[in-house]
């Protein structure tokens with residue numbers, strides 16, 4: 577892309593710098609490592625600090641890579657609102673909507689599938705640096721796919737007078753349960769239709785959008801406006817945030833939705849690691865390269881790699 581176009585997309589996407597909070601991303605990556613079956617469990621457990629530490633790398637990249645933002649969301653309203661008409665195959669989607677549309681309105685589900693194939697290739701090469709780097713990224717994108725507000729143009733309640741709802745849902749509510757949550761171990765069995773599972777996850781997230789918005793409106797009506805916010809002292813000064821009364825009532829009204837999406841994030845992420853490993857032919861995991869002495873793998877350039885998607889489940 578030309579510099580001018582890149583700059584344009586930076587501006588277009590600048591308002592979409594939202595994600596699960598820093599800590600929820602770290603915890604989702606951590607929990608996924610702990611529910612993997614052997615031998616993946618042993619491998620990832622020995623690198624769990626890397627997986628946590630790099631869980632938010634994709635968010636950091638959004639500041640330097642104009643193509644990154646769209647990988648974190650999909651505004652389904654801009655794709656006709658009907659997921660049945662969306663091609664699973666990225667190149668078919670590109671033909672149908674145009675590459676710029678996919679950058680601006682988001683390409684999260686295709687990006688997850690793409691990263692599973694990157695991970696498969698990394699396993700095939702037994703490249704530990706790449707396996708870890710791509711895994712940490714994949715965990716981030718899978719977690720984003722479980723956030724209803726990552727599937728809608730009203731991603732921060734800005735279209736319905738609910739500005740701020742994004743961090744309320746995905747940062748402040750997880751703070752209430754993250755320390756004690758237990759992730760049930762899912763069944764690990766290779767699913768031929770794993771790409772459908774990725775898309776089903778997006779569909780489920782989107783099905784929660786109206787509930788996420790309407791319940792927050794109920795909280796607004798239930799609590800006097802003077803009690804909506806409070807001020808917290810942070811290292812950077814005083815910060816205005818939702819009051820604990822507000823967060824707790826919203827959490828109560830959501831009735832477990834955020835925990836369930838958190839659990840599902842860790843489970844699907846673990847299952848996709850397993851899928852990539854199976855697709856690679858269940859290679860032995862050797863620590864032959866990198867990371868034994870250092871927790872800093874080299875940067876994996878996955879932006880420009882166009883891989884052949886042998887996954888056309890149309």
Ligand SMILES: [Zn+2]
Pocket residue numbers: 594595596634635648716720
């Ligand atoms: Zn993100």
